[in-house]
Amino acid sequence: MTSENLIKYTQLFINNEFVDSVNKKTFPTLNPASGQKIADVAEAEKEDVNKAVDAAKAAFSRNSEWRKLDASARGRLINKLADLLERDITQLAKLETLDNGKPVGDSEFDIQCSIDTLRYYAGYSDKIHGNTIPADGDCISLTRKEPVGVVGQIIPWNYPIMMLAWKWGPALAAGCTMVLKPAEQTPLTALAVAALAREAGFPKGVINVVPGFGPTAGVPLALHNDVNKIAFTGSTEVGKQIMAYSGQSNLKRVSLELGGKSxxxxxxxxxxxxxxxxxxxxxxxxxxxxxxxxxxxxxxxxxxxxxxxxxxxxxxxxxxxxxxxxxxxxxxxxxxxxxxxxxxxxxxxxxxxxxxxxxxxxxxxxxxxxxxxxxxxxxxxxxxxxxxxxxxxxxxxxxxxxxxxxxxxxxxxxxxxxxxxxxxxxxxxxxxxxxxxxxxxxxxxxxxxxQTPFGGYKMSGIGREMGAESLEGYLETKTISIKMPGKL
CATH class of the missing domain: 3.40.309.10 (Aldehyde Dehydrogenase; Chain A, domain 2)
Structure with missing residues (x-):
């Protein structure tokens, strides 16, 4: 299978634009069926990660287009992205197989699962709410659920589009903005889906994709003080490092889906x-x-x-x-x-x-x-x-x-x-x-x-993907108490 007409995007995706890396560096992505190069992809490093985080931070600012959207409008955007994945499923499956090596029928199945995931979270967008609390005393108390802010997401190579959907779905439903680092072995479909997100109408800076390597792109993302959460899927060894980076920086939230011996x-x-x-x-x-x-x-x-x-x-x-x-x-x-x-x-x-x-x-x-x-x-x-x-x-x-x-x-x-x-x-x-x-x-x-939460005990991780539980990792709980007047 040749790459002709499949590969359209090999640059970084920052602030709704495809751009070269600051240092103009690239790295090859290989076809595992032959070991031969498919394409050269822009290689993000710290300065590129900083630019992507800046774009995501601006998109999360109080008066941004994204923050002003109604929750139901966020849901419609996620559904539009799912529509575009469905439209392009054949080409995306071929690209996934070229870069990952799994049978093309399996790639189509994965993308259909990804579509289902996005639609599930699209439906959740306007159903995220707090509670009223019968607190003691003379106050009315309630909780409000708010997005955590800028989220860094690092995904593996075994299910490239599916892992992207597992990360993007709840983060977008919650109202967060994102910087995604795909695995260096399989960057191509993440960039293709980023282009679809732009076509769907997501505002600038909401979604950013920075291909690169763990030490030079993943670590700066995990250490960045303007990133409020890291969602990581990968090895237990690297998951431990991600936890350490949280402590070395701003105590960002961490969710980890790690190894298994099931x-x-x-x-x-x-x-x-x-x-x-x-x-x-x-x-x-x-x-x-x-x-x-x-x-x-x-x-x-x-x-x-x-x-x-x-x-x-x-x-x-x-x-x-x-x-x-x-x-x-x-x-x-x-x-x-x-x-x-x-x-x-x-x-x-x-x-x-x-x-x-x-x-x-x-x-x-x-x-x-x-x-x-x-x-x-x-x-x-x-x-x-x-x-x-x-x-x-x-x-x-x-x-x-x-x-x-x-x-x-x-x-x-x-x-x-x-x-x-x-x-x-x-x-x-x-x-x-x-x-x-x-x-x-x-x-x-x-x-x-x-609908079913997925995640591990012990050294298989922290937190859950999928289901309603995954949303909690992208939300803060704010308690508001209002003092009532005395006797009327």
Whole structure:
């Protein structure tokens, strides 16, 4: 697939204009299916971030066009952006696949989910309100919800447009202004959607996009004293740094959606074929590049051997190749660093005694393709059972009892998601109440909608994306108390 007619925007987007970076620097974005350069993109650094924050700050000023808009008018603008995404979904999906490597049908699905997310928050724009409070004394007290102000947003490369929608939807509904840093591996669709936001009619400075690298663009954004909140999705390691930057600057609010090592627990009474299907999707969807992937597959001993056999067959038949090709289920990993990490962890699994049932190697020499991989006889102390692989590697562990598997599922620094497959509602309820995870999926996996809050326990993050809860991270609560007159 060529980039002809797909790439229209490679500059920074600041104050509703596409501009070169101050130092005129650029960086290449690569096609992970070939390793070849797609385009050179303007590289933001501190001075560019400052300009973007200044534009967002001006757009948030008390008498700005954005602040004067009715809440319902904000909703209409968000819906207009969703309309434009829907209009351009085919071209955007091709651009997403070119830059990210996922099958083009998956890109279309992601964009449709993004449209749904924007529409959900568009509907919330005029439904954000405070309360009246029966306070003691002779005052009437009430609360008012107000936007936090300028928001810095840093998103990953695995779901570029979807993560953008998860961040923009609640921030725009709340009335904030934004500076977004997309991942350096996948900057192209964020710039394309920024152009659509301008076409939709968002005022100058409300939305700004500054492609660049973490140390030179992300860090200045996180440290900026005029940024009132940072919303970050990415690794736990970087999430810790984001927290530290908040303390070093203005104690800005922080929301973090971080890593995971999520358990999917399958009991003897499960429908075997259905369980294999759910578990396969839980780890192999998006090439395993999914923070909530079911990367620890716990299978009860009574069906363990039969499950492994069917899981291996399904992984072996998974079609890997050109993400624009018919019937392709898995394209390349995002870059060489990810490829090398996956292969290193595969080697550790073999070395530490897990049984490699299928896969485990790179496919070809062009691009970053990995064979769908299945390990059996995995134990909790193995590196592949503890580290986030972020690739198409299924690790199947055996368990005996509910109590045992709950303890083992919780024996991790992470707590993003979890799943259970069983016909016994009591087993499902005990597990759901006991597992330390932000999401519990029963007889399904990765069920995320705009209405359902998503986020993690422990080192998987702080705060929630999606649902009404995500709005709270973009709002301040102001209490107003009014003294009543004495006797009339």
């Amino acid at each position: 358990p999917l627990v399958i009991f003897n009474d499960a429908n075997l074929d259905e369980a294999v299907e759910i578990a396969h999707g839980a780890i192999f969807n998006n090439h395993g590049q999914n923070c909530c992937a079911g990367s620890r597959t716990f299978v009860q001993s009574g069906i363990y051997d039969a499950f492994v056999k069917k899981a291996v067959e399904k992984a072996t038949n998974r079609k890997v190749g050109d993400p624009f090709g018919d019937g392709v289920q898995q394209g390349p990993q995002i870059d060489k660093a990810s490829l090398d990490k996956i292969l290193r962890l595969v080697e550790s699994g073999k070395r530490e005694g897990a049984k490699l049932e299928t896969g485990g190697a790179q496919i070809g020499n062009n691009g970053y393709f990995v064979q769908p991989t299945v390990f059996s006889n995995v134990t909790d102390d193995m590196t592949i059972a503890k580290e986030e692989i972020f690739g198409p590697v299924q690790c199947i562990l055996k368990f005996e009892t509910l109590g045992e598997v709950i303890e083992r599922a919780n024996n991790t620094q992470y707590g993003l998601a979890s799943g259970i497959i069983t016909k016994d509602i009591n087993t499902a309820l005990v597990f759901a109440q006991s597992v330390q995870a932000g999401s519990v999926w029963v007889n399904c996996y990765d069920y995320i909608t705009p």
